Amino acid sequence: xxxxxxxxxxxxxxxxxxxxxxxxxxxxxxxxxxxxxxxxxxxxxxxxxxxxxxxxxxxxxxxxxxxxxxxxxxxxxxxxxxxxxxxxxxxxxxxxxxxxxxxxxxxxxxxxxxxxxxxxxxxxxxxxxxxxxxxxxxxxxxxxxxxxxxxxxxxxxxxxxxxxxxxxxxxxxxxxxxxxxxxxxxxxxxxxxxxxxxxxxxxxxxxxxxxxxxxxxxxxxxxxxxxxxxxxxxxxxxxxxxxxxxxxxxxxxxxxxxxxxxxxxxxxxxxxxxxxxxxxxxxxxxxxxxxxxxxxxxxxxxxxxxxxxxxxxxxxxxxxxxxxxxxxxxxxxxxxxxxxxxxxxxxxxxxxxxxxxxxxxxxxxxxxxxxxxxxxxxxxxxxxxxxxxxxxxxxxxxxxxxxxxxxxxxxxxxxxxxxxxxxxxxxxxxxxxxxxxxxxx
Numbered sequence: 001x002x003x004x005x006x007x008x009x010x011x012x013x014x015x016x017x018x019x020x021x022x023x024x025x026x027x028x029x030x031x032x033x034x035x036x037x038x039x040x041x042x043x044x045x046x047x048x049x050x051x052x053x054x055x056x057x058x059x060x061x062x063x064x065x066x067x068x069x070x071x072x073x074x075x076x077x078x079x080x081x082x083x084x085x086x087x088x089x090x091x092x093x094x095x096x097x098x099x100x101x102x103x104x105x106x107x108x109x110x111x112x113x114x115x116x117x118x119x120x121x122x123x124x125x126x127x128x129x130x131x132x133x134x135x136x137x138x139x140x141x142x143x144x145x146x147x148x149x150x151x152x153x154x155x156x157x158x159x160x161x162x163x164x165x166x167x168x169x170x171x172x173x174x175x176x177x178x179x180x181x182x183x184x185x186x187x188x189x190x191x192x193x194x195x196x197x198x199x200x201x202x203x204x205x206x207x208x209x210x211x212x213x214x215x216x217x218x219x220x221x222x223x224x225x226x227x228x229x230x231x232x233x234x235x236x237x238x239x240x241x242x243x244x245x246x247x248x249x250x251x252x253x254x255x256x257x258x259x260x261x262x263x264x265x266x267x268x269x270x271x272x273x274x275x276x277x278x279x280x281x282x283x284x285x286x287x288x289x290x291x292x293x294x295x296x297x298x299x300x301x302x303x304x305x306x307x308x309x310x311x312x313x314x315x316x317x318x319x320x321x322x323x324x325x326x327x328x329x330x331x332x333x334x335x336x337x338x339x340x341x342x343x344x345x346x347x348x349x350x351x352x353x354x355x356x357x358x359x360x361x362x363x364x365x366x367x368x369x370x371x372x373x374x375x376x377x378x379x380x381x382x383x384x385x386x387x388x389x390x391x392x393x394x395x396x397x398x399x400x401x402x403x404x405x406x407x408x409x410x411x412x413x414x415x416x417x418x419x420x421x422x423x424x425x426x427x428x429x430x431x432x433x434x435x436x437x438x439x440x441x
Contacts, residue, residue, distance in 0.1 A: 046136030056160035064101030223355030251285020269347025279338030
């Protein structure tokens, strides 16, 4: 009997040791423990984008142990999770509180992240467990994120309306950042050949105002035709930035066009930003327009002001619904702003009119990135994101490469999370069978 118990203990210890020693290689080329990133359920992760009156889009993120639900603004250009610490002496549970989380790890060193206006905000590095629950299935994705904890005094220049954090989908990180800071880099295994995420943004007065960011797939029910794709230059200073060919507008009743530029595509942005000279040229053709700052122009609310951006030869048009922004005092400003230097912005007003994909391709050990747009198919209330059609499933586009057993920077086997899960299940079944046999004996 004692020998059986001893053998049982050794077998259980073996399972624990194997589980702890298994690592998963991320797209960043790093090997991390299995506990670092785990998937619950199969299929893509449909991240809900709650529409806050067309001003911002929020998604709930579970942070810490026990979990705290923190509303965050997803961003393709931000590289981290940035989260505001609670104000001193204020019991506001909408803020993330690291003092009540047993999984919080204090970091070393300070960090900075860029605000909406282009300024920088200082914070401290920290580690925390973060979970994204799918709004379209029972799936979830958890990982031990590197976060930037900012002062509670940070204004809405970093955190948009209703947000207590920014959920960064960017790929870059400074050299002194902790490893595994990238959400996308952690989500993707190293042995993929093509992976894509899809973004559906809607208007607040649409039949379904909320949107979905589909991690690992695109939703064919909300776009038509083919994507017009543009590649991210290797030298781009910002993640998911692509060039548009040109911008077309109406000047004194006549269609005019100006050259495009490299621009950050991100629903975190609330404008279309170009250079100040280009913006001044554009508004010079809008009767009644007037500069109200170095970057913004007021225009009559009844202006004819469609804006068309062309990507890879395909034009996509925004109407006055998105190009004229009404202010609380009844005045209106144009969605196009000035101030861009090396890189402009293509924000939510444009993305509400298209279906967006951002993707990565891996071949011969190198990874390239791109952004594409397709004509949008407006979702109806009967096909709410919380109850997707069973007849048309999302197009799964995270595919393993043909040489998925290849060896990268380490001699360890490259396993994706699902492979590891299957291996563990088989091992646990074998252990249970052995223990059952011993007990019967």
